[in-house]
Amino acid sequence: MSTLGSFIWSIADQLRGPYRPNQYGNVILPLTILRRLDCILEPDRDTVRALAAEYENPMRLRVEVKKATGRPFYNTSNYSFANVLLEADDLADNLADYVDRFSADVDVFEYFDFKNEILALEKAGLLRAVVTSFKGVDLHPRTVSNADMGDAFEYIIRKFNEAANETSGDHYTPRDAIRLLVDLLFAEKDVDLTEAGIVRSLYDPTAGTGGMLALAEEHLLEQNPDARLTLFGQEYNPQSYAICKSDLLARGHDATNIVFGNTLTDPAFVGRTFDFCMSNPPYGVDWKQYAKAVTTERAAAGKYGRFAPGLPATSDGQMLFLLHLAHKMRPPSEGGGRAGIVMNGSPLFNGAAESGPSEIRRWLLENDLVDAIVALPTNMFFNTGIATYIWVLDNTKHPDRTGRVQLIDGSAFWTKMRKNLGDKGREISNSDRAKVVKLYTDFVDGDPDRSKVLRNDEFGYWTITVERPLLDERGNVITDRKGKVKSDSKKRDTETVPFTYGGSTEGAVGMREVVEAYFAAEVKPYVPDAWIDWTKVKVGYEIPFARKFYKYVPPRPLVEIDTDLEKQVLKIQELLRGVEG
Structure with a gap:
């Protein structure tokens, strides 16, 4: 549980009455983002204001601010949390001015309709108290790390969704699952990633709050502090998009690489491919409303389109994202790419021969794109206890792995949590994760219980x-x-x-x-x-x-079963005699 998240949730208690619990997020989430950006901007506030007075052209101002502060974003308002509360009568206008004067790449507050929320808070008589509470918390990255901030956002979202009786699974993936996916994704390329000054790209078409992007970057920098990972993503949920983009701003990334929109119908970065791709798409969710756009694109793009191999049933669109990732891997002629995606069990076997799902599997396997599939423990996610799997794709496999797929049963590698979070009662500890990654890197077919290596055919x-x-x-x-x-x-x-x-x-x-x-x-x-x-x-x-991985377990001998039954009968008889006595 996030301590910071608990503190921010306590601020939400001030909203009781005028706001219902399912409305808290509309206030707390944008204010948390605003306060974090405010803390980052504060040391250079006077410098940026002076530059703004000198350069009216936004493009030139952006260049000068980047040279002076090292940051790609800025705010030119005369207000901030440091002084916005000083004027007794104009708090709402001053706070709105502060939000309006961010550089163009900071569009996150539009997705919360935050200026209207400011007016609603003012009307309810709550604006000053809530802003005062946020002014009292330091959210600068030197105080609250990016990882802790991510945990806090995820905690807040989960709490708000619980209050609204909604699912949190559409918004983010548990950090322990992401860490395993990242380790597997980078495992085959670890040697290459230690090169001095290496630059690689990572893409998530279902970015959520940015957890996958953030942890992937942390993993690479732990291995090689001189490395640079350029992050790209797309997200269709407004709140998640805003959180993801603000997180990348705080990390110093080019936030224009995070795009709002639906990856299936309006994909960003068309024609661009990436070194690494990751995704945890929604599963068990229909795509009927997007079917016309998807089928039209498939027909127009022909055999080279991202959906050319086939289409899954409209009742479940996760295999569309699987195809999308395969399409976005950097081609072998440019060094190749790898992708990791979390899905439930149905893409393994759904659909009869020559159906859409079967044809998708056929295309992936006949083109030798499936590197490994790892079964995760059940009860790993916040909104479901079902079995889930990580698929690892690679279009430039190591020679030892060419023409083969490794299946890893990681379902037994988990640690019980002290307290369940929704349906999540298990987590993958560091040692659990290391065991799964070792099975992958060892690439051994000799473990009938945990690892199997099979030919594609x-x-x-x-x-x-x-x-x-x-x-x-x-x-x-x-x-x-x-x-x-x-x-x-x-x-x-x-x-x-x-x-x-x-x-x-x-x-x-x-x-x-x-x-x-x-x-x-x-x-x-x-x-x-x-x-x-x-x-x-x-x-x-x-x-x-x-x-x-099935292992036949013979039934117990009848004599043993009869003996156990007799013992139980005797116990029941003893209990009955006690009642009668």
Whole structure:
């Protein structure tokens, strides 16, 4: 739990009455952002005001401010938290002036409609008390680190959403899950990342409050303080966007790299690719309202578009983000890229052969883009206890990993939390994370309980249609005018034939031989008159994660079960005698 978050939440108690709990965030979140930026700007306030008096052109002023302060943003108002409370009658106007005079890249307060909120606070008689409370807390990064600030924002959002009976999962991802994703994402490139003065780019199309971007940067700087990670992101939730952008401003990044909007319908950074990509998209959420835009784009872009491989069902759009990330990785000709994405279990196996999801898996696997899939512990997220997985994509795999996918069962690597936060009762400790990363870097297939390394073709299969002859009332086979036997649709069946049946390593090209061998051994002995309709053979791909780690546990012996039952019966009899006595 964030101590700072608790303190800021206590300020929200002043809003009781005029404001309902689900409205607190409209006040507390923008004021927290404003106070943090205020603390950052304070040391150079007089310098910036002097420059503003000298340079009227915003572009020139921005350049001069950057030279003088090292920051890309500024505020030219004569007001700040230091003096905005001094005038008794004009607090609302003065605070609005302060918000208005930020540089153009600080657009975050527009997404809270904050100036109208200032007027509402003034009307309710609460503005002075709330501003006074915020003036008393130092939010400068030297006092409150970026990581602690991120924790505070996430705590506040979770509390507000609990009060409003809404989900917090759309806004952010638990830090322990992000740290594991970051470690896995950078693991294969750790040696390269230690180069002096290295510059890399990181992109998150579902940036939320910016937690993934922030922790990825921290990871890289811990390894190499001279490194530079340029951060890019897009977010469609107004409050989350504002928090994310303000966090990057506080870190000294170019905040224009964070864009507001829907990645699926209005993607930012078109034509640009990145060294690293990360995402925790919403899952189990339909995209019906975006379907027209997505399908139109797919048709117009053709085989090179981001959605070209296929489309998932409109009831769940997470695989659209999976395709988007694969599309945004830097191409191999420019050094290659890696991506990490958190999803639930359905993208592993949903959809029949040649359905949209199956075709997406097929494209990823046949192009050797899937590097590893890691199962996370359950009860890891704040709004769901379901099983989740990290997919790691790589378009320039290490030679040892080429043509293979590593499956890691990390579901047992967790530590119980002292207190549940929503549905989150487990966390991945530093030691838990180290064990999972070691399994990844060791790349061993010899651990049947935790790690398996499989060829890409081991996930492929054919769905074959088995036909049987149609008979008349006398039992005679019916044929058409050309003498071809008619099939009985009521007896029609399908069979699933793995690419690897019979030990085959030929993959998709071995279809005829493998399918015929399967049919001869598994079908023909039981229905001698059956045949395969080769025109209906379909190719499918699935990743049966749980099945790969399944271990048969024999049932307990009947004698042991009977003994236990007898013991329980005796206990019940003793209890009954006590009641009767």
